[in-house]
Amino acid sequence: AAGVIQSPRHLIKEKRETATLKCYPIPRHDTVYWYQQGPGQDPQFLISFYEKMQSDKGSIPDRFSAQQFSDYHSELNMSSLELGDSALYFCASSTRGSGTYQETQYFGPGTRLLVL
C-alpha cells in the first residue's frame, strides 16, 4: 500500500540558511500534519492542514511556515535555521473522517535535518 513520502530524507544546512521539506500524503488523504522530534525527545506537533487550509497550529516557530497545495502535498519552509532546529521532521496524513472517532494518522519516514 502507498505510504506517506517525505523528501529529502536527510538534509544538512548551516546556521541562518533556509530549508524546505516536502510531504506527499497517502492518496485520497486530505489532511496533513507536521511534527518535530528532537534528539531523545517525543514528537511535538507543529501545524496541520485540511483541504489546503491551516486547521491547527502547535509549537511552530515564526521562522517556519507551511502550506498545502492543490494536489494535497505539503511543504514546510524553515528560515534562519538555528542549531536547535536539528531534529527529525515527520509528516503524517489522514482522511477527514466523520468526527466520531480519532482518525488514524499515518506517518512518513521523516526528514532528518542537521544544522551546523
Next chain:
Amino acid sequence: LAKTTQPISMDSYEGQEVNITCSHNNIATNDYITWYQQFPSQGPRFIIQGYKTKVTNEVASLFIPADRKSSTLSLPRVSLSDTAVYYCLVSFSGNTPLVFGKGTRLSVIA
C-alpha cells in the same frame, strides 16, 4: 487535553505477554484512547484505538475499565522486533493533532 502517565521503561523476555498501563484521570467524554509504536528514527505507527471495554486487533489488545481513567495495552508473546517506544494518547474524536507525552520504552530480551 487529558494528561497521560505511563511507565518510562519496561523489560520483557521474548515470548512473554507485556501489559503497559496508562493513566488518564482527566479523560473527557469525547476522548478516544490511542496507542502508537515508534522504532528508532522511524515515524510513529498506529497500533490500536478504543473508547471503552476491550478492543482487539491482529497485533494487540486494549483494555479500558468502565471509568476510563486508565487503559492497558497488551502485547501477546513479544519478540525482539517489538522493542520500541509505545505512546498512549488521549484525544478528541476527529482530526485533532496528536499530543505525545512520555512514552514507554519497551526492551525485549532474548
